[in-house]
Amino acid sequence: MRRLDPVLAALVVCLAILAGLPGGAAARRAETRARRAGREVTAPAWSRWLELVHEHDLAPFLGARLERGDPLPADVRHELRAAHTLWAHETMFRAAELRAVLDVLAPVGGAIVLKGPAVAATSYADLGERRSSDLDLLVRDRDARRRAVALLAARGYSPKHAHDDDDTAAHDLGLVSPVADLEVDLHVDLWRAGLPAAAIEDLWATRRELPVLGGIAVLDPPWQALHAAVHALADPIGSPLLRNLLETGMLAARLGTDDRAALVDRARRFGLADRAARALGLAHQLFGSPALLPTPRPGARELWARQRLGWRYDDESVIGRTRAHVAEYHLRRLDAAGDARAGLGVGALVRTLGAVAAGHVVRRVAAGVSRGEPRLAAASATARAIGDALLVHVHATGDVHVLRDDAVAAWQLVAALDAPAAHAQLRDRLAAAAGITPHRAAAVLDALSDAGVVVESA
Amino acid sequence: MERAWQLAPGVAVRTAVGSVEADALAEVFPAFEVAEVVAGARLATEALGDGALRVSLDGLALFTAADDELAPALEAALLGWVVRTRGGVVPLHASAVAVGARAVLFLGDKGSGKSTLAAQLGAAWPYLGDEVAFVRITDNVLEPFPKAATIKAGAFAVMPASRDWRDPVRGPVRYHAPALSSRAELPIGALVWPQWSAPSPAALSPELAPLAPDEMAVRLIRQSFGGLERDPRTLDTIAALAALPGFELRYTSTAQARVALEQALAP
Numbered sequence: 001m002r003r004l005d006p007v008l009a010a011l012v013v014c015l016a017i018l019a020g021l022p023g024g025a026a027a028r029r030a031e032t033r034a035r036r037a038g039r040e041v042t043a044p045a046w047s048r049w050l051e052l053v054h055e056h057d058l059a060p061f062l063g064a065r066l067e068r069g070d071p072l073p074a075d076v077r078h079e080l081r082a083a084h085t086l087w088a089h090e091t092m093f094r095a096a097e098l099r100a101v102l103d104v105l106a107p108v109g110g111a112i113v114l115k116g117p118a119v120a121a122t123s124y125a126d127l128g129e130r131r132s133s134d135l136d137l138l139v140r141d142r143d144a145r146r147r148a149v150a151l152l153a154a155r156g157y158s159p160k161h162a163h164d165d166d167d168t169a170a171h172d173l174g175l176v177s178p179v180a181d182l183e184v185d186l187h188v189d190l191w192r193a194g195l196p197a198a199a200i201e202d203l204w205a206t207r208r209e210l211p212v213l214g215g216i217a218v219l220d221p222p223w224q225a226l227h228a229a230v231h232a233l234a235d236p237i238g239s240p241l242l243r244n245l246l247e248t249g250m251l252a253a254r255l256g257t258d259d260r261a262a263l264v265d266r267a268r269r270f271g272l273a274d275r276a277a278r279a280l281g282l283a284h285q286l287f288g289s290p291a292l293l294p295t296p297r298p299g300a301r302e303l304w305a306r307q308r309l310g311w312r313y314d315d316e317s318v319i320g321r322t323r324a325h326v327a328e329y330h331l332r333r334l335d336a337a338g339d340a341r342a343g344l345g346v347g348a349l350v351r352t353l354g355a356v357a358a359g360h361v362v363r364r365v366a367a368g369v370s371r372g373e374p375r376l377a378a379a380s381a382t383a384r385a386i387g388d389a390l391l392v393h394v395h396a397t398g399d400v401h402v403l404r405d406d407a408v409a410a411w412q413l414v415a416a417l418d419a420p421a422a423h424a425q426l427r428d429r430l431a432a433a434a435g436i437t438p439h440r441a442a443a444v445l446d447a448l449s450d451a452g453v454v455v456e457s458a
Numbered sequence: 459m460e461r462a463w464q465l466a467p468g469v470a471v472r473t474a475v476g477s478v479e480a481d482a483l484a485e486v487f488p489a490f491e492v493a494e495v496v497a498g499a500r501l502a503t504e505a506l507g508d509g510a511l512r513v514s515l516d517g518l519a520l521f522t523a524a525d526d527e528l529a530p531a532l533e534a535a536l537l538g539w540v541v542r543t544r545g546g547v548v549p550l551h552a553s554a555v556a557v558g559a560r561a562v563l564f565l566g567d568k569g570s571g572k573s574t575l576a577a578q579l580g581a582a583w584p585y586l587g588d589e590v591a592f593v594r595i596t597d598n599v600l601e602p603f604p605k606a607a608t609i610k611a612g613a614f615a616v617m618p619a620s621r622d623w624r625d626p627v628r629g630p631v632r633y634h635a636p637a638l639s640s641r642a643e644l645p646i647g648a649l650v651w652p653q654w655s656a657p658s659p660a661a662l663s664p665e666l667a668p669l670a671p672d673e674m675a676v677r678l679i680r681q682s683f684g685g686l687e688r689d690p691r692t693l694d695t696i697a698a699l700a701a702l703p704g705f706e707l708r709y710t711s712t713a714q715a716r717v718a719l720e721q722a723l724a725p
Contacts, residue, residue, distance in 0.1 A: 064522060078626075085531070085626040088521030092535035093542050095515045096469070096499060121518060128521030156545060178688050179545045212518035382690070384697040389672035393686050393693055400679050400686065402672045 007048045018065040022288035057240035059083035064129045088128035099213045108144040111137040118218040134183040145186050199270040222263035225251035232279035236305035237327045248279050249289030278302040375420035377457040406444045409434040420457035463490045466540045470498025479503050482529040488635045489604045530625035547592040548695045549683040554586035555579045560647025561600040571654030577607035578712040580636025595691045598698045606633040649704040657710040665708045666718045675700035
């Protein structure tokens with residue numbers, strides 16, 4: 001393991017204690033090094049510590065479990081507590097909506113609750129400790145999902161992306177409800193790559209019924225741990241990586257002897273051993289949870305996960321952005337190759353870096369070359385007259401703008417266009433229509449363009 | 459034995475008689491208690507020691523809160539549930555009272571005094587709710603949600619004493635259910651942005667300043683839950699509300715505010 005950032009090590013030790021895990025060697029080594037260097041890990045730079053907490057989406061967990069006697073500054077504890085409280089307020093609606101959605105899905109053979117709500121219900125003290133963005137549900141097959149989509153439409157859910165329909169090849173299909181402000185993801189498989197049919201049969205056959213919300217089905221403990229382990233490193237750069245690994249460790253640690261044997265058996269039978277072992281191994285090093293499977297040679301996702309745990313992650317800095325670009329590019333190649341170790345060599349990484357840099361240069365050059373006379377069109381928007389003004393709601397950004405005077409005339413002109421028009425042409429037409437100077441007309445168009453009400457068109 | 463609260467179609471909870479959660483719900487949602495036990499979700503709490511309570515819904519543990527945080531936590535959780543379940547309405551962050559046959563909405567940022575003003579006016583005018591006002595999209599009529607007014611620490615002195623609660627986000631709060639409360643649907647007559655200031659020689663005299671429709675529209679969007687994304691018809695409702703009389707009200711006492719409002723809203 002690359003050296004852990006000392007503040008991250010302090011956070012890892014704190015998480016291990018709060019989760020009842022023994023703490024891993026990597027975290028302990030970092031702590032010892034910091035202590036020898038005279039930097040007490042127990043008193044980390046709190047602003048950095050808090051950044052990490054938010055980056056890895058751990059505020060609800062810490063806000064719920066930290067006690068008043070902890071050595072946190074009052075403002076840090078208040079921030080964590082507030083984050084926990086705000087999320088806690090969400091949980092009642094989410095629990096009720098989960099029950100309602102499961103009732104809707106009963107005619108298609110029911111569903112298994114995955115990820116957030118399931119893990120929160122089985123491995124955390126309560127839902128308030130673990131934020132989840134969506135409701136992830138596994139349905140029997142694509143036919144069941146097709147019928148589920150139709151049933152959920154009556155409850156206000158529709159496909160998130162217009163091209164997503166019930167014939168989508170994706171293993172999950174996102175449905176959103178604007179009123180509920182919630183996404184329901186309907187899965188037919190646990191992974192994009194797809195499990196063998198025998199594995200799908202196994203996880204349905206071994207599912208457990210939790211006696212809450214009138215009975216909800218979840219994966220059994222070995223499948224839950226396996227699912228978490230394989231997903232923990234799926235997006236090593238953009239995900240709440242530390243929370244994913246903590247969760248993997250918590251799920252692995254609660255397995256009894258038989259469940260551990262079942263996890264190992266299923267991982268080997270269904271070809272998941274290497275992917276699961278990498279996350280289980282990392283969780284073991286960080287939190288001291290059982291590794292369960294022999295650790296294979298490092299894969300690319302694991303490499304990036306280790307990199308992220310070692311660097312000071314700042315996605316706003318040039319270095320941070322470059323790292324993220326390189327990682328994203330590399331992982332895309334990896335997915336295309338379908339090989340966990342693709343592109344791991346030094347040469348491949350250098351080529352990746354070069355390709356990323358070249359891509360940027362080419363894009364910038366291309367943008368410069370093509371920058372001739374911009375052609376303008378109205379943004380996709382809804383407009384309503386309010387007195388003499390016009391209220392324009394831009395769909396892409398969600399922004400609302402109040403247009404007055406010449407800006408109303410400019411909007412009406414652009415909105416009436418059949419095709420994008422050159423800036424100079426619009427300027428002259430606006431000047432003539434509104435009785436203003438061309439200079440003023442150009443300024444009005446530029447202001448609308450800056451606001452995103454009018455957009456440059458290719 | 460159970461008590462039950464029906465907050466909206468499909469949003470109902472049951473609790474044990476005499477439980478701390480029943481007492482908290484009775485304080486926050488007195489107008490929504492129903493005599494018959496409905497088929498709602500069962501809300502319960504479990505004492506964890508050190509004054510901490512774990513709240514659960516139908517057996518599923520939701521969150522922990524200190525015992526003096528319970529009412530604000532249930533208020534926020536249930537309001538969120540109601541807002542995110544009700545379609546066909548624009549939910550606005552507002553309090554409301556009835557003046558004659560019309561509703562007046564009080565809108566504004568936290569601390570502007572809208573809750574306290576509605577609670578105090580509720581002694582004379584029917585109180586229609588606090589925190590959220592549901593405006594029906596088809597006809598722009600107010601569907602009142604008369605939960606008890608949430609009084610923040612700055613207004614404790616001017617309201618009758620009641621139990622102190624603590625909200626980790628909003629700070630100390632109390633609840634006040636005005637004597638006159640109504641759930642009758644009413645057309646909206648005016649929108650008012652109050653701004654209370656403490657009485658002092660330097661305080662400005664009460665003033666009711668008309669607001670331009672476009673300014674009102676922008677403020678209404680800012681104070682709508684879910685913004686314009688909830689329903690494509692929201693912008694039409696905002697446009698219709700912005701065409702109503704709208705005022706900024708600066709005042710130092712409820713009596714002043716009442717006189718100013720009566721004059722402005724007189725037929």
